[in-house]
Amino acid sequence: MNLDEVIKNTIIQNQAPIGFDEFMQLALYYPKLGYYRSGAEKFGQRGDFVTAPETSDLFGFCLARQCAQVLKKTDDLLEFGAGSGVLAAQILFELGRLDCLPRHYYILELSAELRHRQQQTIAKALPELLPRVVWLDQLPQAFNGVVIANEVLDAMPAKRIIQQDNAFYELGGGMRQASFDWQVKEVLNQQTTPNCPPLMGEGYTTELNPQAMAWVNSLYGALDSALVLLIDYGMQRSEYFHPQRVEGTLRCYYQHQASDNPFVNIGKQDITTSVNFSDIADQATDSGFKIAGYATQALFLIALGIDEYLLDEVDADKRISLAQQIKQLVLPSAMGESFKVLALSKKTEVKLIGFKEQELSYKL
Numbered sequence: 001m002n003l004d005e006v007i008k009n010t011i012i013q014n015q016a017p018i019g020f021d022e023f024m025q026l027a028l029y030y031p032k033l034g035y036y037r038s039g040a041e042k043f044g045q046r047g048d049f050v051t052a053p054e055t056s057d058l059f060g061f062c063l064a065r066q067c068a069q070v071l072k073k074t075d076d077l078l079e080f081g082a083g084s085g086v087l088a089a090q091i092l093f094e095l096g097r098l099d100c101l102p103r104h105y106y107i108l109e110l111s112a113e114l115r116h117r118q119q120q121t122i123a124k125a126l127p128e129l130l131p132r133v134v135w136l137d138q139l140p141q142a143f144n145g146v147v148i149a150n151e152v153l154d155a156m157p158a159k160r161i162i163q164q165d166n167a168f169y170e171l172g173g174g175m176r177q178a179s180f181d182w183q184v185k186e187v188l189n190q191q192t193t194p195n196c197p198p199l200m201g202e203g204y205t206t207e208l209n210p211q212a213m214a215w216v217n218s219l220y221g222a223l224d225s226a227l228v229l230l231i232d233y234g235m236q237r238s239e240y241f242h243p244q245r246v247e248g249t250l251r252c253y254y255q256h257q258a259s260d261n262p263f264v265n266i267g268k269q270d271i272t273t274s275v276n277f278s279d280i281a282d283q284a285t286d287s288g289f290k291i292a293g294y295a296t297q298a299l300f301l302i303a304l305g306i307d308e309y310l311l312d313e314v315d316a317d318k319r320i321s322l323a324q325q326i327k328q329l330v331l332p333s334a335m336g337e338s339f340k341v342l343a344l345s346k347k348t349e350v351k352l353i354g355f356k357e358q359e360l361s362y363k364l
């Protein structure tokens with residue numbers, strides 16, 4: 001059976017459209033066939049999109065500097081959704097240079113295929129550090145250290161909602177003449193869905209991500225003391241539910257082409273929604289976290305001295321290449337402002353150097 005048939009059968013068995021979150025779960029994570037579970041190349045020029053660690057080693061080096069500020073000798077690092085493994089290799093390399101290696105570098109990865117890729121990447125780049133890297137199948141217990149999730153929240157299945165007749169309704173994936181199509185499911189109850197936006201106008205469409213919020217809550221329970229760094233494209237609530245953002249934030253990526261149609265190339269294209277950082281921060285504080293910082297990726301990397309790597313480079317050609325990479329990471333027209341860093345802490349009170357240039361948590 002192919003993935004289209006799996007989803008069609010699920011809709012038929014349900015005798016009604018399935019929620020978009022369920023559709024996204026199947027399209028991205030169905031065993032062996034879902035986008036993140038299949039063997040196809042996803043990251044980099046030969047894949048569908050390029051993430052910050054795929055753009056430049058300097059991204060991971062700067063994150064390592066932030067980790068080093070809080071890591072103690074007995075601490076561990078935990079990365080969620082580690083992609084090709086390149087970020088883990090960058091962070092471990094730089095932490096080694098800073099003489100601040102964690103006891104273990106845990107990776108929690110849903111995809112067996114990506115796990116294998118990560119093992120290969122780290123074995124090639126840092127064979128001597130491979131024994132410190134441990135792959136987990138579930139959240140650890142009483143974790144101490146630093147948690148990193150780069151572009152993970154945006155890959156969590158989201159609900160899509162639409163305003164009709166002065167109420168918000170959940171949108172689902174249904175069938176129309178053997179093709180997938182958007183269909184309206186049930187009306188949303190403001191009491192059971194308190195993070196719904198206010199009424200914005202007929203047809204206004206947007207997303208909610210209760211799964212991401214539930215993940216933050218369970219993460220809190222898995223930690224003893226930790227700093228959590230969540231890096232992703234997204235914005236605070238006032239921008240997320242902006243009156244002019246009438247089509248929401250859903251995007252699909254196939255061979256570097258963006259579209260808003262999740263019903264084509266199923267299992268071959270990435271499906272994402274931007275992160276509503278206010279919802280994540282509210283859930284985090286409700287769970288017990290403290291907000292330790294919120295900034296654009298640009299100002300976070302600048303605070304961590306990304307330009308120093310450029311100044312230290314003696315080779316002129318390499319300096320040109322590094323300058324181009326830095327532009328991609330920090331320019332507002334590239335990743336600099338659309339990506340944000342949200343830091344959460346549990347029993348860790350440190351003034352983080354990554355937020356010394358900018359601290360925007362008052363906007364959340």
Ligand SMILES: C[S@@+](CC[C@H](N)C(=O)[O-])C[C@H]1O[C@@H](n2cnc3c(N)ncnc32)[C@H](O)[C@@H]1O
Pocket residue numbers: 036043051052053054080081082083084087108109110111114149150151152155156215
């Ligand atoms: C866009 S990729 C980002 C990969 C990598 N972090 C990078 O920056 O290159 C999203 C990743 O998040 C992972 N993911 C999504 N939900 C997850 C969860 N609940 N736990 C762990 N990983 C998750 C996916 O499997 C996928 O590997």
